[in-house]
Amino acid sequence: MPNPASYRPAPGTIPTDPGVYRFSDPAGTVIYVGKAKNLRQRLNSYFADPAGLHFRTQTMVRTAAKVEWTVVRNELESLQLEYTWIKQFDPRFNVKYRDDKSYPWVAVTWAEEFPRVFVGRGAKRKGNRYYGPYAQAWAIRDTIDSLLRVFPMRSCTNGVFRAAKASGRPCLLGYIGKCSAPCVGRIDAEDHRAIADDVCDFLAGNTTQLIRRLRTDMLAASENLEFERAAVLRDQLGALESATERNAIVLGDGTDADVIALASDELEVAIQIFHVRAGRVRGERGWVADRSDDSSLDELVESFCLQLYSNPEIELSGGVPKEVLLPVEPASGSALEELLTDVRGGRVRVHVPQRGAKLALLETVARNAKEALVLHKTKRAADLSTRNQALEELQEALGLEAPPLRIECYDISHLQGTEVVGSMVVFEDGLSRRSEYRRFVIRTVEGSNDVGAIHEVISRRFRRYLDDQASLSGETAMLVDATTGAARKFAYKPSLVVVDGGAPQVAAAQAALAELGITDVPLVGLAKRLEEVWLPGEEFPLILPRASEGLFLLQRARDEAHRFAITHHRGRRSASMVESLLDGVPGLGELRRKALLKHFGSLKKLRAASVEDIALVPGIGPRTAQAVKDALAASEPGEAVNTATGEISS
Numbered sequence: 001m002p003n004p005a006s007y008r009p010a011p012g013t014i015p016t017d018p019g020v021y022r023f024s025d026p027a028g029t030v031i032y033v034g035k036a037k038n039l040r041q042r043l044n045s046y047f048a049d050p051a052g053l054h055f056r057t058q059t060m061v062r063t064a065a066k067v068e069w070t071v072v073r074n075e076l077e078s079l080q081l082e083y084t085w086i087k088q089f090d091p092r093f094n095v096k097y098r099d100d101k102s103y104p105w106v107a108v109t110w111a112e113e114f115p116r117v118f119v120g121r122g123a124k125r126k127g128n129r130y131y132g133p134y135a136q137a138w139a140i141r142d143t144i145d146s147l148l149r150v151f152p153m154r155s156c157t158n159g160v161f162r163a164a165k166a167s168g169r170p171c172l173l174g175y176i177g178k179c180s181a182p183c184v185g186r187i188d189a190e191d192h193r194a195i196a197d198d199v200c201d202f203l204a205g206n207t208t209q210l211i212r213r214l215r216t217d218m219l220a221a222s223e224n225l226e227f228e229r230a231a232v233l234r235d236q237l238g239a240l241e242s243a244t245e246r247n248a249i250v251l252g253d254g255t256d257a258d259v260i261a262l263a264s265d266e267l268e269v270a271i272q273i274f275h276v277r278a279g280r281v282r283g284e285r286g287w288v289a290d291r292s293d294d295s296s297l298d299e300l301v302e303s304f305c306l307q308l309y310s311n312p313e314i315e316l317s318g319g320v321p322k323e324v325l326l327p328v329e330p331a332s333g334s335a336l337e338e339l340l341t342d343v344r345g346g347r348v349r350v351h352v353p354q355r356g357a358k359l360a361l362l363e364t365v366a367r368n369a370k371e372a373l374v375l376h377k378t379k380r381a382a383d384l385s386t387r388n389q390a391l392e393e394l395q396e397a398l399g400l401e402a403p404p405l406r407i408e409c410y411d412i413s414h415l416q417g418t419e420v421v422g423s424m425v426v427f428e429d430g431l432s433r434r435s436e437y438r439r440f441v442i443r444t445v446e447g448s449n450d451v452g453a454i455h456e457v458i459s460r461r462f463r464r465y466l467d468d469q470a471s472l473s474g475e476t477a478m479l480v481d482a483t484t485g486a487a488r489k490f491a492y493k494p495s496l497v498v499v500d501g502g503a504p505q506v507a508a509a510q511a512a513l514a515e516l517g518i519t520d521v522p523l524v525g526l527a528k529r530l531e532e533v534w535l536p537g538e539e540f541p542l543i544l545p546r547a548s549e550g551l552f553l554l555q556r557a558r559d560e561a562h563r564f565a566i567t568h569h570r571g572r573r574s575a576s577m578v579e580s581l582l583d584g585v586p587g588l589g590e591l592r593r594k595a596l597l598k599h600f601g602s603l604k605k606l607r608a609a610s611v612e613d614i615a616l617v618p619g620i621g622p623r624t625a626q627a628v629k630d631a632l633a634a635s636e637p638g639e640a641v642n643t644a645t646g647e648i649s650s
Contacts, residue, residue, distance in 0.1 A: 004061045008047045014040040019071040020081040022089070023064035030089035032060050035078040039069050056290075056546050060093040076335040079306075083339060087310035094303070104140060106131045108200055113189050114161070114182045115196040116154045119144060131203040131282070147202060148178040149235070150214075153195045155179065204277075211237065255279055257323035259358075260308075261366035262300060263373045267291055267531075267546065267555055270373035271304050272365050277321070286372045290547060302330040309343055320344035325353055325362055377556065386549055387430030393550030394496070397542065398535070400522055404496035405429055408461075409557035410509070411500040412442075412453040413565035420445065422457035423565035426494075427557050437564055451508045454499055458512035465493060466516060494521060500558050502527040502541070503534050510536040526558045585627045592619050596628070607632050 019039045023032040036042035046053075046061050053061070072078045086094060109116045111127030119141055124130055148155060156164075156171055156179070164170050164183040174181035182192045218233035259274040271287045287304075295303070309320055320340050329352060330336040337350040353359040391403035398404075407427040412420065422440035426433045440460060445452035497513075499505045506525035513521060524542075525534040531551060532541035544551040599617045600606040606614075606628075614625035 004047055004064075007064070007066050009043070009067065014043050014069070015071055016040045017071045018073075018075065018078050019069050020078050020085065021067060021069040022085060022091070023060060023093070024066045024068070025063055026065040028066075030085070030091050031064060032091050032093040033082055033085045033089065035082045037075075039071070043067065043069070056093065063093075074335075075332045076338050079302075079332050079335045079339050080342070083306050083310050083343075086306055094307075106140060106144065106203055108196060108203075110196070110200075114154050114192050116156070116158075116161075117144065117148075117196070117199055118155060129200055131200075145178075147199060148173070150237075151195045151198045151202075152178055152180045153192065153199055154182060156183075255323055255358075256321040257325055257358075258308075258321050259325045259361050259365045260301065260304070261327050261362055261369045262297070262304070263366065263370040264291065264297070264300065265373070265555070265559065267552060268373065268376070269300055270369045270376065272369035272372060273308070274361065274365050275321075276361070284368075286368070288372065288376050296331070298328045298331040301326050301328060302332060302336055305330065305336060305340075309340060320348060322346070322348060324348065324350045325358055326350065327362065327366060328352060387553075390430055390549035390553040393544075393548055394553065397533075397544060397548075397550060398496070398522060398524060400496070402495070404494075404522070406492060406494045407496045407498060407553075407557055408494040409498040409500070409561040410454065410457055410461075411558070411561035411565040412450045412457070413562075420453055421565060422453060423561050424457070424461060425557060425561045425564055427553070427560075430553055432556075432560055439564070450501065451504045454501070454505050455508040455512045458497070458499075458509045459516065462513060462516050462518055462521075466518075497521055497523045498554060498557055498561075499523070499525045500528075500561060501525050501534075502532065506534045506536055524554075526554050528558075531555065585624070585631050588624060588628065592617075592624070595619055 016038050018035075018037045020033065020035045021039060021043060022030050022034075024030050034042070046057065046067075070081060072081060085091075104119050104121050105124075106117065106119055107124075108129040108131075109127070110129045144155070152173075154161065155173065160171055161183050164174075164181075168184055170179065170181040170184050170186075173179035174184070174186070180187040180192060180195060182189070187195075214233055214237045218230050218237060221227075221230035221233060255276060256278065257276045259276060260271065261273075262269055262271045264270070267290065269289050269291055271289070273285050275282050275284070291300075305324070305326075320343050322344075324340065330350065334350075337348060340348040340350060353362055388403075391405065394400065395403045405428060409425050409427070411423050413423070420442040422442060424438040424440070426436035428436075438461070440457050442453045442456055444456055497509065499509050502525055506523060509523055509525075513519070513523065523536055526532070527534060527541065530541075531544070531546075533544055533551075533554065534541045544554075595617055596606060596614070600609060611622070611625045611629050614620055614628055615622045617625075620628070
C-alpha cells in the first residue's frame with residue numbers, strides 16, 4: 001500500500017485557485033474525484049495527520065499513488081468537470097448511493113410486431129418503452145389489469161403467444177376480453193399497435209384525451225342506438241377512470257419535477273425521490289449510503305444530484321425534468337441549476353419550495369426518507385449474524401474478556417442549564433430493551449455542567465446496584481422485591497457502560513465508579529464529532545472503522561440515549577412552563593395544574609384547546625376554564641417557541 005508522503009505534491013506547487021482533483025491508484029484507475037474553491041487548502045488536508053482523517057479518507061489516501069488537479073475559472077466549471085469525471089471514471093471512493101430496494105417498471109416491447117405489456121425489474125433492453133419505476137408492485141399490476149379491460153393489448157410471453165398461434169386457440173385472456181388475441185388473427189398488427197399506443201399514452205400521463213375520446217364514442221353509440229357497444233364503452237370508461245384515480249394529481253399545475261429529500265445521521269444517509277410527471281407521482285425511488293466524511297446537508301444533496309443525473313445505471317423517469325425540488329440550496333448555489341440545464345438541453349429550475357403544494361410534497365418525501373433510514377437500521381440491527389459481529393468487534397477493539405451482551409448508555413439533556421435530566425438506555429444482545437430504560441432528574445449539579453451530571457447519574461445508578469446486590473445475598477436471593485413485587489431495577493451489572501461524550505465525561509464516570517469501589521465494569525465514551533471512542537486514562541481516542549458493526553451498535557445506543565433524554569427534558573420543561581403560566585389563575589391549585597398537563601400532554605395542545613375542552617378536565621369548571629384560557633392568551637406564545645431553539649444535549 002503506497003505511503004501518502006511518497007506522492008504528496010511539493011510545497012507551493014498546488015495552486016490556490018478553484019478546481020477539480022482526482023486521486024488514482026498504482027494501476028492508474030481513478031478512485032476519488034472532488035472539487036474545491038481552494039485546491040491547496042483542500043489537498044493539504046488529505047496529507048495531514050491520518051488520525052484526524054475520516055477512516056474512509058484514510059483508506060483512500062493510502063490506496064492512491066497519485067493526485068492530479070485541473071484549475072477552473074468558477075464554481076460552474078468545477079461542477080461540470082466533476083460531473084464529467086464522475087460519469088467517466090465512476091470512482092469507488094465517492095459516496096455510492098445504493099438502492100434500498102428494487103422498484104418495478106412497466107415495459108412495452110415496441111420493437112415487436114405485436115407489442116407486449118408487462119411489469120418487470122432489473123436491466124432494460126433496447127427497443128422497449130419503459131415507464132416508472134413505481135413504488136408498489138401490486139399497485140401497478142392492479143392498474144395494468146384494469147387497463148387491459150379498456151385496451152386489450154397482448155400481455156402474454158413469447159412462448160405462450162407461439163403456442164396459441166400454433167394451436168389456433170387463444171389463451172384465457174383472449175376468452176375473457178383482456179386481450180384482442182392477435183395470436184389467432186382476431187386483430188391485425190396495425191390495429192393492435194394502435195391499442196398499444198393508447199396504453200403508452202395512459203402510462204405517460206396523457207389520460208385526459210383518452211377519457212374524452214371514450215366518452216365521445218360512448219355518446220355517439222348511444223345516439224346511434226348501438227346500446228351494447230355503448231355499454232361496453234361505458235364499462236371501459238369506468239375502468240380507465242378507476243385506473244387514473246390510482247395516480248392522483250399532487251401538483252395541480254401539471255409540473256414535471258423530481259422531488260428530493262434526505263434523512264441522515266453520523267453514519268448513513270437515506271435519499272428519497274418522487275418523480276412527478278404531468279402533476280402526478282409516476283415513480284418513487286430510495287437509496288441508502290454510508291457517509292464517507294462529514295459533508296454538510298447541502299454537499300450531500302449536491303453529490304446525490306450529480307450521481308443521479310450522471311449514472312446511466314440509475315433508472316430515471318423521463319430524464320432530467322424541468323424542475324428539481326430540494327430540501328436545501330445545493331453547495332454550489334446556482335451552478336447545479338446551470339449544469340442540469342446543459343444536461344437536459346432546456347431550462348431546469350432547482351429550488352427549495354417555501355409554501356403550498358410543493359412544500360407539502362417535499363415534506364411527504366422527507367417523511368419517507370426518514371422512515372427508510374429507520375427501516376434500514378432496524379433490518380440491520382435485527383440481523384442475528386450482524387449483531388454477533390458487532391459484539392465480537394467491540395470485544396476485540398476494547399479488549400474485553402467476553403462480548404458485551406448488556407450495554408448501558410447514558411446521556412444528559414438540559415436547556416441552558418435548566419431542567420437538567422439524565423437518561424439510561426439498555427441494549428441486550430445488540431437489541432434495545434425499553435423496559436430497562438431509566439430517567440434521572442439531576443439534583444446536586446446546577447447549570448451547564450455535563451461532567452458533574454454524568455458523575456451524579458453514574459453514582460446513583462451503581463449505588464443502587466450495590467444496594468440490590470447486598471439484598472440478593474443468601475439463599476433467598478430474588479430479582480423481584482418480595483415486599484412490593486416490583487423488579488429490582490438496577491440489580492444487573494452491565495457488560496459495558498457508554499457515556500455520550502469525550503475524555504471529560506469518561507473521566508467523570510470512571511471517578512464515580514472508583515468512589516463506589518467498582519473496578520470490573522468496562523467504560524467508554526463516544527464523541528459525536530468524529531465518532532471517537534474514548535477509554536479511561538488514554539491520551540488518544542480509539543478510531544473504529546466507519547463500516548464497523550461495533551461502531552454502528554455504539555452509535556445506535558448513543559442516539560437512543562440522546563432521544564430518551566431529550567424526551568424527558570421536554571416533558572419536564574413543558575410541565576414547568578404550564579405551572580408558571582397558570583400559577584396566578586384563581587382557583588387553580590397544584591393538583592388541578594397537574595390534571596391539565598396530564599390531560600393535554602403539552603402546553604401547545606393546551607393553548608389550542610377551547611374553553612369547552614378545558615372544562616371537560618375533572619375538577620375544572622367553566623369559570624376556571626375561562627380563567628385558564630385568559631391566562632394563556634395573555635402570555636406571549638412566541639416565548640415557548642423560542643426556548644426550544646436553545647435546547648442542548650451533551
